[in-house]
Amino acid sequence: AQKITQTQPGMFVQEKEAVTLDCTYDTSDPSYGLFWYKQPSSGEMIFLIYQGSYDQQNATEGRYSLNFQKARKSANLVISASQLGDSAMYFCAMRELKAAGNKLTFGGGTRVLVKP
């Protein structure tokens, strides 16, 4: 079974509008962290936001917020007021505390294209 699932391979969003990127995860570990990374066309992986499994509040970081629904095992990324520079691939990732070596497990990614 996939540990991280991103069901949207690609999305268009109008500049200045908000967009929600879906991420669902599967784990039996009660302690885990969820991460979102941005990969622009240049290829680097840029850390955006983190949510811990025990965090009571949804994480926010500037225009990025994470809609964490623990019972549904979802951690959707919301980008508000989209900008042209937000066009990129977005990856959701998880690290389970019990996982040896602290490895991150990534989803397949969602490509976002912001239209002017």
Next chain:
Amino acid sequence: EPEVTQTPSHQVTQMGQEVILRCVPISNHLYFYWYRQILGQKVEFLVSFYNNEISEKSEIFDDQFSVERPDGSNFTLKIRSTKLEDSAMYFCASSELAGSVDTQYFGPGTRLTVL
């Protein structure tokens, strides 16, 4: 702001040749990682390294792969005899701590092309 650096940015090699990919992690970080991303696919974990030894490796990380921290700053990935299917983007990452709350910061990647 401190960042992870990687060299070279692009490496082209012939099948069967050895390649060494180099990384300089963030200076106060203690945990180091290599990941790879085959074109158009998801990012995959290869290996993690702490206290001068491998903490965990994936099934991809076979005997052809090795990692080393030759000095206090560099972290290298060696592929002994490259295969066509090793063509991918290779990312180095580092983190300060371990545990689910720690963030891994990635370098810009090395694009390896095996001909």
